[in-house]
Amino acid sequence: MAGRRLLILGGTTEAAALARALAEAGGWDVTTSLAGRTRAPAALPGAARTGGFGGVDGLAAYLQAERIDRVIDATHPFAATMSANAVAACAQLGLPLLRIERPAWVAVAGDRWIDVADAAEAADWLASALPAGAAVLLTLGRQEVAPFQRCAGLRFVLRSIEPPAPQDLPADCLLLSERGPFTLDGERTLIARHGIRAVVAKNAGGDATAAKLTAAREAAIPVVMIRRPALPAASAVTDIAGALDWLAGA
Structure with missing residues (x-):
């Protein structure tokens, strides 16, 4: 060898x-x-x-x-x-x-997962399900942000290692340039500090970013989960x- x-x-x-x-x-x-x-x-x-x-x-x-x-x-x-x-x-x-x-991650008792195919379907669900002014945590990375521009009236907290192109950002969007792994206490604090009402995530699996799922379960907020291709x-x-x-x- x-x-x-x-x-x-x-x-x-x-x-x-x-x-x-x-x-x-x-x-x-x-x-x-x-x-x-x-x-x-x-x-x-x-x-x-x-x-x-x-x-x-x-x-x-x-x-x-x-x-x-x-x-x-x-x-x-x-x-x-x-x-x-x-x-x-x-x-x-x-x-x-x-x-x-x-x-892949698997939902457990207490999870409120919304299964979607892609970022566009996630944006459609948010636009129809959340009230104006609600805050959403986006954890998709920088390349799939543009569809959320259609969610007029929602506030977004976007966590990404690299910033997306400015033209792709929703109108009301706070950028957090952070790299995992993320702790459960940190995710709890993030959700509480920004009043997060929903989380959008890809079903990446693994431990590095799984704490947000537990934090969302504890906060009884939905996770819009993009299924794997x-x-x-x-x-x-x-x-x-x-x-x-x-x-x-x-």
Whole structure:
């Protein structure tokens, strides 16, 4: 296995943890690819590249040029295009591909979840269900904010690592530039301080941002939950331990 080349499609805590584990264990020449949406990503061991590949053909060309032996897709559960491109490019080249699929959050007793397909449907629900002046916590990141401009009269608190484009912001929007993990006490305080009446979230899963769900349950406020996109079939594990086992069998 020594010297074999691995590409990690990254941008998640799992991708970073895997890169660190492999740097410690040795045996793989690791490159982590990041989409480039965060201007100051955390430093990672091994090589790194930033930016897109140019679709399926661009990714396939990169894999060939860099003599990649295996690919691990550890992208965000909502990075559907990248995951689909990885499946297609690896199939085209006959390269082994593994996806790390973080388990989705599941509603528990006391949760008031509103299941929606996307940010546009979330905005429609807020506009129809909340009274004028109600405050909403948006935890979607910076790229899916524009649909909430249609929610005239609502107040928004947008939490995002990077600020969105100014033209995408709702009329009444407070920006919080913060990076998880977030504590339960912190989420309780945020909801109380801003009088939050609803939370909008993607079903990303994981522990880093799950505290907002508990805080919303305790406050008896709804969570408008955007369901995950469908992804093409691929071999998958739920954590880095499974990924390390897969690599050990190479």
